[in-house]
Amino acid sequence: MVEVHLWSGLRSLTGGLEVVEVKAATTGELLRELVRVHPQLQGPIDAGVSVAIDGRVIASGLTEPIPEGSEVYLMQRLRGG
């Protein structure tokens, strides 16, 4: 299981939870599982999210492996100038 830390703005979509546990080995699985467990997270995920795994920000890749026990944060998709 992976503990996913959400940004606090998402609490209203997860019944107040800021940490959600899902079973996932990759970033893609993680996003799919998040939506399965909390369907309202579809909105932010469609709008674009990045996933930080032990501090490494995965901007958009869905195939990045998530090692057991890693610290995972969901972040808003980054944009640049």
Place this chain on the structure above:
Amino acid sequence: MALDDRKSEFSFVGTRPDRPDGLDKVTGRAKFGADTSAPGMLHGAILRSPHAHARIIKIDTSKADAHKDVKAVVTRADFADVPFKPGLEGEFWNVLENVMAGDKALYDGHAVAAVAATSALAARDALKLIEVEYEVLPHVTDVDKAMAPDAPVIREGAADYSVPEGMHPNVVRYHESGHGDIEAGFAEADLVIEDSFVTEATHQGYIEPHACLGMLGNDGKGELWCTTQGHWIAQKTCAALLGIETSQLRVTASEIGGGFGGKTTVFIEPVALALSRKANRPVKVVMTRSEVFRATGPTSSASMDIKIGMKKDGTITGAQGIFRLQGGAFPGAPGDMTAMCGFAPYNLTNVHQVGYDVMANRPKQAAYRAPGAPMGAFAVESVIDELCNQLSLDPIDVRLKNAAYEGTKASYGPRYERIGLVETLEAAKAHPHYAAPLKPGQGRGVSCGFWFNHGGETSVSLALSEDGSAQLMVGTPDIGGSRASMALMAAEVLGIPYENIRVTIADTATLGYNDVSHGSRVTYASGLATIKAAHHAVDKLCERAAAKWGIPVDAVKWENGCAVPSGPNAGDFDPMPLADITADMGSTGGPISGHFEATPEGAGVSFGTHIVDAEVDPETGKTSITRYTVIQDAGKAIHPTYVEGQYQGGAAQGIGWALNEEYIYGDDGRLQNSIFLDYRIPVASDLPMIDTVIVEVPNPGHPFGVRGVGETGIVPPLAAIANAVSNAAGVRMRQLPMSPPRILAALKDNG
């Protein structure tokens, strides 16, 4: 990739050779957006709304259509029917609506119709023949007013999932994040300062106006030449807006005369193509400077409330920020980025940040160098400076005490990998500038700044020639010397001279997809892809050498541009130079190329610290920057001179933003300063030399340790200058730009 595996000894990287395109650019032969033409070419011109907010009742183009010099007129009906979606999900719709107005004109300068005619003058004249009937609506241009209950609604249904109920429809995206217990944090503090700050919208101010030449047939096949930071995004967006297949539109990027984020989207390109499709002739469209200001992406304006608590020893106990950003009549103002970056330099136990994306009757904001970060840093770092002043603490010591380092939980959530903030602060403290005496009337300011940096989709192809030279094709337009750094990285891997590598910015038909030159990603991502593509070619070179020598390929390694036998199963052979292998490659297995396609993840975040001295004339309110030092972590500087150039350029743009530049709207909602005379960017006589210190804390996510350097340099200046000016004038400046009238007013209020 572990730190130990990374290359740290270099032959080419870190040197400062002449850029490959230098000759073209000093002789006038480099071709920029407006420097091309085609047989049978028409000239396009765009009719723009004079109103900030108006319903378009009717557009009568019949007189223009009938004019002999006019070959096509287009309105919104000539574009594809792109579906509307809320927030940024509907970005194609947002761009289309911006490129050509639908039911309403949403800002002064919004395109409503366009013509193509036989000359530029004829096109301009023909615009006067188009009659538009408007119903003028109430408008709003200020961010705080746009959020007020009585503000005119710009578009219902534009808000996405994130906006809490009960907010005005002009609030279209909402971000909230942080950790700890913010109230407990404030309770622990010896001093809490709460203050509000405002920044005005500024423009990227690239000297080259948008320009393009488009050709599209009714067979759905087209060609587009344009000045852009990313021709694949131009290809994809134009195809969507015109209802054609992406691959049928070939886009070539011209040399680009500055972008800074403003050329990451399209404005005139779909219009030129729509005109061309209708006229069945090539159409060139070139914006005037006034069109650039009125209708292309300024940055967001911002209104911000900051509250920070500090102990007497300088420890920050709690930090809170509310950041409201106005991004024009469309979703996209980076309030989320402002919120996530504002406190990112610091190791905070209790932090809370809120960001708003607010629509107003202004042009659609576009990215501008670390979009969202500079304004947040201005507000946050001003309050930290004031806390230092009131607690009599040294501003660099306080920042060092609170600085984030590897393992710190970032204000936006995750823990940092290896970062270089502390190193920039230590370098700032040790720099002679920080110890230099100030003259009466001068003040010194410091500020830190943070930016995420970006990776993005990247394709690179490298082909070797028989004579041993190499052609490198990259897909990221060269906005500041990147051909030089790409050639250096390829030379490093191949071991052939820098001069033997020709770097070309490939068009969309000759290379796979590439994300835009933005997010400080070019040296990082195209660089990484270049290194990998070169390694791919080297693998093949080693295979050919192994076959010639009749030894296993794992007994061959690549050293200094030669295949050399290595290991117990290798024989005794002289090194075989690259050119000896390529000379007969056609008969030893065929042409040798290397390529790499991926979305590199691991751009590595970036920090900088700036020191500024400013002098304020109490009689005129004019500020002079007397000394400026930029210290920033580059990870690894590939071509240090161009890294310095990025630092200096970011600082100079920051100086403009801090002191002069602003979008000024009249009560009628019209932009009042749409030429360079009135929108004054820094000129040579406004600035001092800008000193730079390149700190190198390698990025674990890049083979040579590169971190992007393009954007972070504009994050600290607003705050550093505001702190210097506030310290010089003895009054806290809370609004940018700190133009002479604002400084005089502040001095007067202060008695």
Place this chain on the structure above:
Amino acid sequence: MSKFHVSTTVNGDTVEYLCDPRETLLDCLRDKLNLTGAKEGCGTGDCGACSVTVDGRLVCSCLMLGVEADGKQVETVEGIAEGDILHPLQKKFIEYAALQCGICTPGILVAAKSLLEKNPNPTEEETRYWLAGNLCRCTGYDKIIRAVMDTAADLREAS
């Protein structure tokens, strides 16, 4: 509107063109003579990207009409190098990385050359004020000023 016939000299070559009386010298250089080195950054004389000299005087070619060039000697960035020999300013701009995007470079080179012809030993302040009419958004001017002053020093040494 009928067009005017203009006969002028550009970079030493005799040239002729027909132009509308509303067209600027910049339009004529770029669109009729295909000399696209001079750029239009503003069209209002504020950015200097279109700098050329006319009878030795530095002007913004966007502020001069094409018809006014009749009988004059016009020099543009394309005429700065002598054959395949770059002008010392051109070499120094490359060496110092005094350009990033390069859009302002033609105008700045024309203006800097004009400065050094009038004042072979400019101070930093004089250089900055002379070039104050040429906007550069990329470099912060640091490397441009250094390149111009260092070229001036080299030229003084050589003469």
